[in-house]
Amino acid sequence: MNFAPLDIFVFVSYIAIIISVALYVSRKKDGVEQTTSDYFLAGNSLPWWAIGTSLIAANISAEQLIGMTGNGFTMGLAIATYELMAAVTLIIVGKYFLPIFLEKKIYSMPNFLEMRYDGKVRSSLAILWLVLYILVNVTSILYLGGVCLEDVFQIKLEYAIIGIAIFSAFYTVAGGLKAIAYTDFIQVTFLVVGGLLTTGIALDKLTGGLGFFEGLNFLYTNNPQKFKMIFDESSKFYSSLPGVFGVFGLMWIVNLNYWGFNQYISQRALAAKNLDEAQKGVILAGFLKLLMPLIVVIPGIVAFALLAPFDVSSQDKVYPWLLNQFLTDGVKGLIFAALVAAIVGSLSSKTNSIATIFAMDVYRPFFGKNDSDSKIVLVGRISIVGSLAIGVFLAPFIRNFSGGFQFIQEFTGFFSPGIFVIFLFGLFWKKATAKGALYVAIATLPISLILYFFFGDGTLSIANLPFLYRMGISFAALCLIMYLFGNKTENDPKAIHFSKDLFKTGMVFNIGAILITFIVALIYYIFW
Secondary structure, three states: OOOOHHHHHHHHHHHHHHHHHHHHHHOOOOOOOOOHHHHHHHHHOEOHHHHHHHHHHHHOOHHHHHHHHHHHHHOOHHHHHHHHHHHHHHHHHHHHHHHHHHHOOOOOHHHHHHHHOOHHHHHHHHHHHHHHHHHHHHHHHHHHHHHHHHHHHOOOHHHHHHHHHHHHHHHHHHHHHHHHHHHHHHHHHHHHHHHHHHHHHHHHHHOOOOOHHHHHHHHHHHOHHHHOOOOOOOOOOOOOOOHHHHHHHHHHHHHHHHHHHOHHHHHHHHOEOOHHHHHHHHHHHHHHHHHHHHHHOHHHHHHHHOOOOOOHHHHHHHHHHHHHHHOOOOHHHHHHHHHHHHHHHHHHHHHHHHHHHHHHHHHHHHOOOOOOHHHHHHHHHHHHHHHHHHHHHHHHHHHOOHHHHHHHHHHHHOOHHHHHHHHHHHHHOOOOOHHHHHHHHHHHHHHHHHHHHHHOOOOOOOOOOOHHHHHHHHHHHHHHHHHHOOOOOOOOOOOOOOOHHHHOOOHHHHHHHHHHHHHHHHHHHHOO
């Protein structure tokens, strides 16, 4: 794709804005030392709008833009379930999880585990998260982002990966979470505007110039099979989204674990000025999630309607194909900026969380108990550079080992039920013990592997259960383990005690929660 001078101007302007804002936010006052709270939690100063947009920036990357557009092409609107259910999940997180986390003044998810259980549980989960974040999240974002820029804009993969890493490191290393959160507001603005513009242009072209809404109506009228939200067992996509029980039952395991107990997600809310600001930010994120189907799913259905020459095996090429079909001068620069914004925003979130966990939950307890805050911040900065360097080195190899990488992606999901059980019981069951949490952490992988090999795609498979069903079975088994190792006669000494008043929410949160729930219910009612 060739860039006109206007495209270059738009993209360079985007880079200049991001860097300028990051440098301004990161500036230091003379004689004032940057504390760990300043660097890792933005000094607990984030307003609601920065929290909401930063949550989306941490979540949306090239994987969603390319992957979900491709799924929209093959599966249709049903893939939007992940976005719609996430919006409702955020309400639960904001009402029931955040009040406890903020009251306890924790700075990380491993920090909560030590507070609730003990150091062994904290350390084991901290190391697990570091391995997964670096080897899977950082590496996959760099690779998929590089592939995206290579396919759409003909930038050599290695150069694209290095460029993404350098741009992300430039402001992440210096400014910490505050710089990330404030620039995320700009990143998400580019993402939403650029994404909606792409959808609007595609729908307009579909109808020969009749506009956005006429395009949506035409798309629905002529492709009703792509607007079915729930699959039954006769569908070839049932294994991906297994019916009513899978969507409205088992998906909660994935969503509540991701949005409630994931460091690079929860860290934004932990950095809020107060609980009210955190909850407003969560509601903003929920409304933004409702926009995502328009940005990442509808374009794929448009490509299907335009008879794009792809199938399931090549669906990841749908988004680049759309961009090459429709973008004009100036718009190309904006969409390029939107893609880079999605990639870099998500990458910066992961590396900042890696820095927080490594510096505060691994280095400080074991090696730096007496170190100053400035030394701990330096360790965090070094860990960001180190994680990016590892990611840059490993990312190109994913192209040669795509099958193994896909297994690793599913492998990370093997841990979701265990992490969810440990946190859920720790929050709301006063008899949960550190021994039970440790045994759940140890048992998570073996149980998931057994289910994978015997009831999944493994070579010993005797039945092929959808992944969400296997996750549900694993969750039930791990709940049983936690129950069996719980105190039988008395509450655990480290149990969380809270009053019901803690879960009272403000008017803005309540109205937003009702509107989000109504919109999601209406979408399912219309497109059931």
